[in-house]
Amino acid sequence: xxxxxxxxxxxxxxxxxxLVLVAAGTVQGSTGFGFNLLAAPLLALIDPAFIPGxxxxxxMLISLGAAIRERTLVDLQGLGFALAGRIVFSVLAVMVFGxxxxxxxxxxxxxxxxxxxxxxxxxxRIQPTPVNLFYAGSLSGFMGTLTSIGxxxxxxxxxxxxxxxxxxxxxxxxxxxxxxxLVALWAFDRLPPSDIFLAAVMLPFALVGxxxxxxxxxxxxxxxxxxxxxxxxxxxxxxxxxxxxLA
Numbered sequence: 001x002x003x004x005x006x007x008x009x010x011x012x013x014x015x016x017x018x019l020v021l022v023a024a025g026t027v028q029g030s031t032g033f034g035f036n037l038l039a040a041p042l043l044a045l046i047d048p049a050f051i052p053g054x055x056x057x058x059x060m061l062i063s064l065g066a067a068i069r070e071r072t073l074v075d076l077q078g079l080g081f082a083l084a085g086r087i088v089f090s091v092l093a094v095m096v097f098g099x100x101x102x103x104x105x106x107x108x109x110x111x112x113x114x115x116x117x118x119x120x121x122x123x124x125r126i127q128p129t130p131v132n133l134f135y136a137g138s139l140s141g142f143m144g145t146l147t148s149i150g151x152x153x154x155x156x157x158x159x160x161x162x163x164x165x166x167x168x169x170x171x172x173x174x175x176x177x178x179x180x181x182l183v184a185l186w187a188f189d190r191l192p193p194s195d196i197f198l199a200a201v202m203l204p205f206a207l208v209g210x211x212x213x214x215x216x217x218x219x220x221x222x223x224x225x226x227x228x229x230x231x232x233x234x235x236x237x238x239x240x241x242x243x244x245x246l247a
Contacts, residue, residue, distance in 0.1 A: 036150075063171050066167065110236070
């Protein structure tokens, strides 16, 4: 059954991917950021089949608990503008996805990783106006649907918001945004049953990481973890581009 659903991925690679997800879940639960930014590029190096569908499914479920917990603090107006942009550009991303070869996709994926790192490092102070939220949601939708990493544009817009409002709004955006991207992938026949099965295999590893984060908070220094995540992501992007260019 496993070979029929995920014929290109060996159990050994799935175990390695699972360990990556344990680490990503631990970082996410300990610091409040970094799940997709750490896991997606490493999983793409292990096997491109992990991206984007399976990672979007896992990330959506991981974010659901936080969204429900702080649902009363959501910036509903801002969320609406951001999701409007996400809907439009998620469809565009799927259309682009359908025209790319495997090698081209990996180059585009790597470029989006470097864009995500750049956005995370930018010190711009952007106000969460309707126009800015629409553009941030649009970029997040395009990046998230192609790579499963759509957080940096929205985090940039909400960086100066109160902590609880930012967490609640971004959690709901990630859940709803991932659902939009998944529907777009399904509508264009880019979400095969193997993606759903693979996500089900991956989810327990991510949940184990969240459990470990109960102890991880004691050891993780936010000021040190974020640079490690960003450097890892950037290096992965460079390696993927170099591998395709030199092939």
